[in-house]
Amino acid sequence: MARRGERRPPVQVERISMLVEKGELAPPAALASFRQTGTPLAVSSTAGTDSPLEKALANLDRLVGLKEVKQLVHEIKAFIEIQQRRAQEGLATEPLTLHMIFKGNPGTGKTTVARILGCIFKELGVLSKGHLVEVERADLVGEYIGHTAQKTREQIRKALGGILFVDEAYSLARGGEKDFGKESIDCLVKAMEDHRDDLVLILAGYREEMDYFLQTNPGLRSRFPIRIDFPDYTLDELLEIAQIFLAERDYYLSVSAREELMRQLQVAHNLRHSGNARLVRNIIERAIRRQAVRLSGQKNLSRDQLMIIERVDLEGGAAA
Numbered sequence: 001m002a003r004r005g006e007r008r009p010p011v012q013v014e015r016i017s018m019l020v021e022k023g024e025l026a027p028p029a030a031l032a033s034f035r036q037t038g039t040p041l042a043v044s045s046t047a048g049t050d051s052p053l054e055k056a057l058a059n060l061d062r063l064v065g066l067k068e069v070k071q072l073v074h075e076i077k078a079f080i081e082i083q084q085r086r087a088q089e090g091l092a093t094e095p096l097t098l099h100m101i102f103k104g105n106p107g108t109g110k111t112t113v114a115r116i117l118g119c120i121f122k123e124l125g126v127l128s129k130g131h132l133v134e135v136e137r138a139d140l141v142g143e144y145i146g147h148t149a150q151k152t153r154e155q156i157r158k159a160l161g162g163i164l165f166v167d168e169a170y171s172l173a174r175g176g177e178k179d180f181g182k183e184s185i186d187c188l189v190k191a192m193e194d195h196r197d198d199l200v201l202i203l204a205g206y207r208e209e210m211d212y213f214l215q216t217n218p219g220l221r222s223r224f225p226i227r228i229d230f231p232d233y234t235l236d237e238l239l240e241i242a243q244i245f246l247a248e249r250d251y252y253l254s255v256s257a258r259e260e261l262m263r264q265l266q267v268a269h270n271l272r273h274s275g276n277a278r279l280v281r282n283i284i285e286r287a288i289r290r291q292a293v294r295l296s297g298q299k300n301l302s303r304d305q306l307m308i309i310e311r312v313d314l315e316g317g318a319a320a
Helices: 011-021 027-037 052-062 067-088 110-123 147-159 169-173 181-194 207-215 235-247 255-272 277-295 303-307
Strands: 100-104 132-135 163-166 200-205 226-230
Touching: 052 067, 052 110, 067 110, 067 226, 100 110, 100 207, 110 132, 110 163, 110 200, 110 226, 132 147, 147 163, 147 181, 163 181, 169 181, 169 200, 169 207, 181 200, 200 207, 235 255, 235 277, 255 277
Parallel strands: 100 200, 100 226, 132 163, 163 200
Antiparallel strands: none
């Protein structure tokens, strides 16, 4: 009980604390919720002094799951730093070949990690800009002879100083020798050589398709020494992603809604082998819309009523 003169924490803050204690709300989601309430949090004396590099690494570490991916990114950072220090001492150095293969299902964090890598590489002096240009086959492959080279070079030009992220990269080799996709691959390989000091190429796609793609292109395989597997999220990780997504938007799940969401994720995981954040986002966005319909027309709604997602708001979400 608060003593006289002390400010009692808002009801929503007490609710958040209770959910954390019960294990129903993960710390990242709780932190987002606290920020939304406007409650002042204890801040260290060094707040605001973090460098962009430290912030990028913190953003990486805050991602749900992806333990091995995070570890590999930290290893790449350490490798770059040590090679730079060896060069300063006049010691032999390893070449900084940072082109990568990202393998995994959609919605498993590949694009997010690529953006973070762009920032890290910029701060380490490997790239001049560190931005991300995301493309797919339609952005690279043209409709007639010479058109593909033109389109691919234009995307390369946009990506100079940063990362060119080619999603579903295996589609560039689907048409065989006569397909224009091969011309795009040739342009990309040439760009890797011509701009080796200010361009990183990341080829991404489904695990099986990317493995086959690299097997059929042995020359290409040798140019990508870093290969990162992005596993599907576990059910607990998907629930944590949902809670963070809701907390950032000033919503939270009732106990029965949490149970319903977990049930839907379990069904989807079993039937579709789907463990990705896009599924969660779709379910939650639909629940928010349904909550709005449920509340519309009601008067004198409380703050809590506007924030809480009930079980009825989630029913049918996984199939939507």
